[in-house]
Amino acid sequence: MDVDGVFSGGGVRAIAFIGGLKAAEQKGIAFKRTGGTSAGAIFAAMVAAGYKSNEIKDLLHKVDLREFLDPRRLSVAFPFMKWLTLYWKLGLYKGKRLEQWVEEVLAAKGIKTFGDLPEGSLKIIASDITNGRLIVLPDDLERYGILPERFKIAKAVRMSASIPYFFDPMKIYDATGKKNFIVDGGVLSNFPIWLFHDGKTEIKRPTLGFQLKPSQFEQKPNDVKNAISLFHGLFDTMMDAHDARHISEAHSADIVFIPVKQISMINFDLSSEVIDELTDFGIESTEKFLRSWRHYRPQAKISTKKSSIL
Numbered sequence: 001m002d003v004d005g006v007f008s009g010g011g012v013r014a015i016a017f018i019g020g021l022k023a024a025e026q027k028g029i030a031f032k033r034t035g036g037t038s039a040g041a042i043f044a045a046m047v048a049a050g051y052k053s054n055e056i057k058d059l060l061h062k063v064d065l066r067e068f069l070d071p072r073r074l075s076v077a078f079p080f081m082k083w084l085t086l087y088w089k090l091g092l093y094k095g096k097r098l099e100q101w102v103e104e105v106l107a108a109k110g111i112k113t114f115g116d117l118p119e120g121s122l123k124i125i126a127s128d129i130t131n132g133r134l135i136v137l138p139d140d141l142e143r144y145g146i147l148p149e150r151f152k153i154a155k156a157v158r159m160s161a162s163i164p165y166f167f168d169p170m171k172i173y174d175a176t177g178k179k180n181f182i183v184d185g186g187v188l189s190n191f192p193i194w195l196f197h198d199g200k201t202e203i204k205r206p207t208l209g210f211q212l213k214p215s216q217f218e219q220k221p222n223d224v225k226n227a228i229s230l231f232h233g234l235f236d237t238m239m240d241a242h243d244a245r246h247i248s249e250a251h252s253a254d255i256v257f258i259p260v261k262q263i264s265m266i267n268f269d270l271s272s273e274v275i276d277e278l279t280d281f282g283i284e285s286t287e288k289f290l291r292s293w294r295h296y297r298p299q300a301k302i303s304t305k306k307s308s309i310l
Contacts, residue, residue, distance in 0.1 A: 001296060003208045005031040005047065007040030008191035009184070010212035011163070011265025014039035015060060015275055016258045019282020020210045022053035027290055032205060035123035035195040037185035039265075040210070041160040042102060045153050048122040049109040059105060060275055065268040068098040095158055095167035103154035114138040114156075115149030125185030125192045126159040129169070130178075134188040136195070145175030160185040166266060193255065206295040209255040210286075253294055258285040 003024075007017055017040070024031075036044035046056055070093055103112070111117060114137075124137040137156040138148030159170040159182045170182040185192075193209045260281065263274070270278075290296060 001027075001029050002032045002205050003029055003295075004033040004196045004205060005035070005044070006191070006193050006195055006207060006209045007034070007036035007043045008209075008211045008213075009036075009038030009040050009160075009186040010190075010260070011039055012065065012267055012270060013212050013260040013263050013265055013278070014043060015270070015278040016212065016260055016282035016285075017043045017210055018053050018057050018060070019279040019284070020256055020258065020286040021047065021056070021282075022279070023283050023286035023290060024208070025053055027296065029208070029296065031208075033121050033123070033196060035125070035192060036160075037125040037190050037192055038161045038163070040191075041124045041157045041185065044122060044124065045102065045157050046105060048117055049106050049111040051105075051109065057275070057279060061272055063101065065270060068093075068095075068101070069268055070094045070097040093167050095162065098161065098167070099154050099158035102157050103152065106153055111153065113150055113152055117153075122153065123192075123195050124153075124156045124160045125189050125195075126156070126162075126170075127183050127185055127187040128180055129183055129187070130180040134185070135182070143174075144172055144180065146172070159183075163266070207254055211255050211257050212260050213257065256286045256289045258282055 007014070021043075031047050034044035034048045036042075043056070051059075106112065114122065123139065126135050126137060127133075128135050137159065138151055141148045141151055155170070158167075159172075161167065162169050162183045164183050164187065172180050172182060174180065191209070191211050193207065193211075196207050197203065258281065260278065263270075263278070
């Protein structure tokens with residue numbers, strides 16, 4: 001069964017998507033097109049390149065996620081310098097190692113640019129804060145005078161994963177030489193479930209979404225008591241309000257909600273055991289969802305151990 005897959009942002013918690021993919025694979029579900037934001041863009045790119053869940057899990061077991069936190073030399077020698085460089089560079093970490101890893105992973109499947117994939121099979125969300133607009137890569141590259149088919153997918157993923165103030169924002173120059181700052185797509189659309197439903201073209205296959213939060217109809221309201229909780233409430237609202245307008249009860253019927261709670265999205269110091277537990281939790285959530293998904297009738301139960309930390 002062919003579907004289009006959409007993956008939300010969520011930092012390292014997106015490792016749970018491995019389990020979601022495994023559950024879908026075991027039910028004979030294949031992804032014709034994929035799209036995503038931030039960490040979801042990484043998974044969307046790997047699935048589009050032909051990676052299966054077990055391959056992705058092996059890759060994450062082999063890499064030390066802390067390598068993606070690549071500070072500048074001065075920040076290592078003089079810790080106080082990281083706050084000064086944050087002011088000028090706009091990020092604590094360069095993010096080059098993350099981009100390099102994604103490029104290496106895709107190259108192993110013979111994929112480098114969007115031109116190496118079937119047209120329209122991969123869409124990545126990013127935020128252009130210079131012009132104050134959401135951009136879909138590679139679709140919107142032409143407005144910057146860039147040929148979409150020659151643009152590196154790893155660079156697009158790095159743009160989408162540029163968590164503000166954490167990783168340096170990316171810069172692209174348009175045909176006039178104007179510099180545009182691009183940051184995490186989650187700023188404007190953390191879960192672009194709307195990607196393959198533009199209301200103009202006929203829907204050829206169902207969309208299966210993977211969201212790292214509870215359903216909006218089950219999610220508890222923000223408890224605002226002080227300035228800190230106000231900031232968290234503002235950030236959550238900023239990331240989710242746009243997408244909430246597109247998630248009706250009908251859309252929710254096509255979304256696997258994986259409410260990972262107790263792991264920070266920027267905790268890059270995860271053990272192999274935690275990676276396995278995140279994967280198991282993704283399997284549990286997806287298998288439960290597929291039992292009653294309106295587009296598919298499950299054929300076999302996926303056995304897995306119960307997660308203890310989530």
